[in-house]
Amino acid sequence: MAFEPPQRLVRGLGETHGDVASDWLAALPGPVERAVGRASLSPDRVVAPGGRSSLVLLVHRPDGSPAALKVAPPFARPDLEGAALAHWNGWGAVRLLDGAGEDALVLERLHPEVSLRSLPEAKALLEAAGTLRRLWVEPPAGHGFESVAERSARQAAAMEPYRADPVAGALTAAALAAREELTSDGAETLLLHGAFRQGKVLAGDRAPWLAVGPEPLVGERAYDLARLVRDRVEDLVGASAGASIARRRVNKLADSLDVDRERLRGWTLFRAVESGTRALTAGRRQDAELLLEFASWL
DSSP states (O other): OOOOOOHHHHHHHHHHHHHHHHHHHHHTTHHHHHHHHHHTOEEEEEOSSOOSSOEEEEEEOTTSOEEEEEEOOGGGOHHHHHHHHHHHTTSSBOOEEEEOSTTEEEEEOOEEEEEGGGSOHHHHHHHHHHHHHHHOBOOOTTOOOOBHHHHHHHHHHHHGGGGGOTTTHHHHHHHHHHHHHHTSSOOOOEEEOSSOOGGGEEEOSSSSEEEOOOOOEEEOHHHHHHHHHTTTHHHHHHSTTHHHHHHHHHHHHHHHTTOOHHHHHHHHHHHHHHHHHHHHHTTOHHHHHHHHHHHHTO
């Protein structure tokens, strides 16, 4: 099976995992061929531009039914994604049809070219909120998902050097202080998507919109909702009233999902600055400037 991994995947894995990612990419298509063989699949094509942490192929199962094969490196924890999808069992999320080894999942086929980003903004946010509400359930007993506190602690550690940065220093300090306060109490312990945004919700046949690509963890809903607040950030920054629109969006999303406004504001600040400093580290200065400007409005 000859193919080139999509550039978005190459850049995304390289940015977050460096040499380990390079080794995994260099070994392709080995993991794909093994997964195809284990599940007796017939490949159609690679989905491009695809995601930033896994390779997705459109395939057919032995009975001729369409499906999607997702192959991810072990460090992306496809096993945890599979556990979350199995627990949701198609409720608000793509359905897990089968496993194809430790590094591969066979999923129901959605329409990868149609996400919520294809809708007008107001409609997209409404549909996103409805999808996210379905995902917030009690986690399974004995789960292996990390907590919001654990994940955000790792993120905070990577942000620490930016306290002294002349551009991002003040925002970094504010974001770290917000995280410290938000994790000081028990809050909620629901199963969260972990990477939810409009582009992670695809059109389906079984249901109009279904979430894909979770990076599951357990914790409070405000953390999960925070990434959605800054969706289409380039449009927000380009708008003359972007700051007021962003603040209204925090309040509107919090109220529509019964989430505390201030906790959502705090997690939105933390997650925007975390993404901004990560973009600075990767040399994506334009992305970093957009994210940090957005964060300054909060």
